[in-house]
Amino acid sequence: MKLSIRSKLIFSFLSLLIIPLIVVVLTLLVLNGGIFNVPLLENVAHIDTVTTDIVNIFEANHNVEDLTVIDEEIAKQKQNYFNRVLYVDTDGNIRYDSEHLLAGKDISELIVEEVNFLTYDVISANNIAVGKVMLQPTLPIADALDFILFLPTLIMIIFIVTIMAMMLILSKILSDGILKPLRELNAAADRISSGDLDFEMTYKKDDELGKLCIEFDRMRHKLKNSLDRQEKYEQSRKLLLASVSHDLRTPLTSVKGYVEALQDGIITDEGTKERYMQVIMEHTNKLNELIDDLFIFSKMELGEFKIDVENISSDFLLESLLLPKEMEFKDTNIEYIIDKHFPEELVRVDKKRIGQVVDNIIHNASKFTNSYIKVYTDVEKNYLRIFIEDDGIGIPKDELPFIFDQFYKVDKSRTSTSEGTGLGLAISKKLVIAHRGRISVKSEMNEGTTFKIELPIIQLEQPTE
Numbered sequence: 001m002k003l004s005i006r007s008k009l010i011f012s013f014l015s016l017l018i019i020p021l022i023v024v025v026l027t028l029l030v031l032n033g034g035i036f037n038v039p040l041l042e043n044v045a046h047i048d049t050v051t052t053d054i055v056n057i058f059e060a061n062h063n064v065e066d067l068t069v070i071d072e073e074i075a076k077q078k079q080n081y082f083n084r085v086l087y088v089d090t091d092g093n094i095r096y097d098s099e100h101l102l103a104g105k106d107i108s109e110l111i112v113e114e115v116n117f118l119t120y121d122v123i124s125a126n127n128i129a130v131g132k133v134m135l136q137p138t139l140p141i142a143d144a145l146d147f148i149l150f151l152p153t154l155i156m157i158i159f160i161v162t163i164m165a166m167m168l169i170l171s172k173i174l175s176d177g178i179l180k181p182l183r184e185l186n187a188a189a190d191r192i193s194s195g196d197l198d199f200e201m202t203y204k205k206d207d208e209l210g211k212l213c214i215e216f217d218r219m220r221h222k223l224k225n226s227l228d229r230q231e232k233y234e235q236s237r238k239l240l241l242a243s244v245s246h247d248l249r250t251p252l253t254s255v256k257g258y259v260e261a262l263q264d265g266i267i268t269d270e271g272t273k274e275r276y277m278q279v280i281m282e283h284t285n286k287l288n289e290l291i292d293d294l295f296i297f298s299k300m301e302l303g304e305f306k307i308d309v310e311n312i313s314s315d316f317l318l319e320s321l322l323l324p325k326e327m328e329f330k331d332t333n334i335e336y337i338i339d340k341h342f343p344e345e346l347v348r349v350d351k352k353r354i355g356q357v358v359d360n361i362i363h364n365a366s367k368f369t370n371s372y373i374k375v376y377t378d379v380e381k382n383y384l385r386i387f388i389e390d391d392g393i394g395i396p397k398d399e400l401p402f403i404f405d406q407f408y409k410v411d412k413s414r415t416s417t418s419e420g421t422g423l424g425l426a427i428s429k430k431l432v433i434a435h436r437g438r439i440s441v442k443s444e445m446n447e448g449t450t451f452k453i454e455l456p457i458i459q460l461e462q463p464t465e
């Protein structure tokens with residue numbers, strides 16, 4: 001049952017009062033019907049009338065010499081209520097005994113009976129007490145009267161015992177529903193402040209505190225993710241430093257070796273010289289690209305990076321960016337497929353930078369694809385869309401949100417080369433955003449990955465910046 005804390009408290013307080021009352025009433029009903037063979041309340045109500053009637057008989061007849069005349073009347077009245085009726089005058093003389101044994105005796109001489117008598121004053125017509133009527137109740141009536149006397153105490157006892165039982169039950173319910181989650185929250189807050197995030201909240205009921213616990217757990221989860229990510233970044237930065245120095249040193253050492261060999265003059269053969277020069281050129285290009293990435297990125301970080309935009313037709317842009325790549329893949333086992341139905345729209349771009357984005361994504365695809373890289377384009381809602389699809393190993397779902405983050409690299413063991421700084425997609429994203437565009441990715445593990453670049457189309461009637 002879904003109850004708010006407020007309802008729980010109201011319900012608790014009410015039940016603390018109502019349930020003991022119900023228990024008292026039920027107990028009385030059970031006792032009334034069960035213990036006495038005649039219904040208790042009925043008899044007790046009637047006994048008053050009977051008593052008053054008997055007292056009235058004596059008030060009317062106290063002057064009569066022989067009270068046996070009232071025998072019949074008394075017998076009729078006392079019935080099941082009283083065993084014996086005595087009338088004692090003010091001097092202590094027993095003037096009437098319904099059993100006809102004690103009349104004429106003094107009341108003080110009599111041994112007190114086990115069952116107590118009920119005593120009532122008999123008042124004469126001129127308001128003077130003339131004697132006492134003593135009534136000996138039958139056993140059930142005596143029990144009932146005793147019970148009536150004991151009733152307030154019994155009610156108190158039942159009430160108090162039920163309240164105590166209720167308090168135990170309610171404190172357990174409230175403690176389970178309020179204190180337990182509060183204690184858990186407290187312990188969780190302690191664990192978080194001591195840096196421990198590897199736990200899960202167990203209280204998940206659908207109430208305010210349950211929601212708070214779930215929310216708290218969500219926060220813990222987020223914090224853990226962000227700390228994990230931060231740790232991963234730190235790790236990447238360290239790796240970056242190591243890999244940058246490695247990536248710089250390897251081609252440099254190699255270049256140095258070739259240059260020294262050329263300087264030494266050992267190489268005379270023109271063909272070998274040419275090959276050496278070629279290798280030097282390739283290494284220098286690689287160095288150049290790496291340094292370029294780092295340079296652009298640090299400029300972007302410092303906010304000093306500017307793009308140099310011009311209005312250009314999208315078909316012209318796409319042709320010049322995509323077609324030359326056909327040659328690159330010609331002698332590889334990657335099939336490079338371009339859908340050449342390029343849209344003819346006007347876009348405002350820095351051709352070199354958008355080229356860099358496309359290059360980077362195609363280059364990534366070439367590292368991971370199985371058989372093909374497919375590029376297709378279209379226009380939707382005033383955006384030129386460029387899709388770059390591969391059928392490679394894909395990117396794990398939980399890594400997808402981070403791949404555009406700087407220095408973020410999906411598990412290194414996936415590639416045979418140690419190539420890559422984790423900057424490519426971060427730079428690409430910044431470049432696309434600088435063009436007021438968007439970049440996104442869809443990927444299925446072992447099925448492939450599709451990157452989508454979206455660039456805004458310029459409407460001719462709109463003035464350009």
Ligand code: ADP
Pocket residue numbers: 360364365368390392393394395403408409410411414419420421422423424425426449
């Ligand atoms: P890098 O410069 O190291 O390649 P990127 O920022 O370009 O870094 O890419 C980030 C990560 O995204 C890479 O580590 C790579 O594992 C993953 N990735 C990028 N493109 C693809 C793709 N087409 N298929 C699978 N993984 C990819």
